[in-house]
Amino acid sequence: MSEKTTSVNAEGVFEPFHVGSVPWEEASRGERFGMRFQHLSSFGGGSQLSVSMEVLEPGKQANQSHYHLLEEEHLFILEGSLTLQLGAKSYELSPGHYACFPAGQKVGHCLVNHTSAPCRYLVLGNPQRNDVAVFPETGRVSVRLTGESYRQSATMEYWDGVDINQPARAPGAG
Known part of the structure; x- marks a missing residue:
């Protein structure tokens, strides 16, 4: 029996669902980066808003420090704690903390778990x-435009210039 990929019923209607029915996915790279996530909105048929439940394990960073020019992101801590690196500043976040990363705010953000327990x-x-x-750490700029074209020499891979085996550490830590 295969696992459901959406909450759609036989009539094509997306029904309410329990998050436990949403498949977990994993994204990781080297020793530094890794997280598990459930993409709740796409499971429920959403396309205008993206909602994911993520779990960041101890010692891991979710993704590279970045900011978006058009997309807005929001973060709400449910359990555990982590460090939000927002530009040169660091913030310890725990359950009930909320952060917004407005589109066009030219300050990179990333999440790192420096604790001994997972953060959800x-x-x-x-x-x-x-x-x-924009990825300030590497200078990489990702442009998603219809019909985009680049010279190969002017492009770089997502992980170019990133030490993926360096342990995740608190910003400013030696």
Whole structure:
């Protein structure tokens, strides 16, 4: 028997669901980056708003520090705690903390779990088909435009310039 990929019923109607029925996915790279997530909104038929439940294990960073020019992201901590790196500043977040990363706010953000327990949180966003994401750590710029074209020498891979085996550490830590 296969696992359901959406909450749609036989009549094509997306029905309410328990988050336990949503498949977990994993994204990881090297020793530094890794997280598990459930994409709740797509399971429920959503396309205008993105909602994911994510779990960040101890010692891991969710993704590279970045910001979006068109997409807005929101973060709500459910259990555990983590460090939000927002530009040069760091913030310890625990259950009940909320953060918003407005589109066009040119300050990179990333999440790192420096504790000994997993941290579970929601990430909400408004996907933009033509978004531009900037990665201050590497200088990489990701442009999602219809019909985009680049010279190969002018592009770089997502992980170029990132030490993926460096342990996640608190910003400013030696």
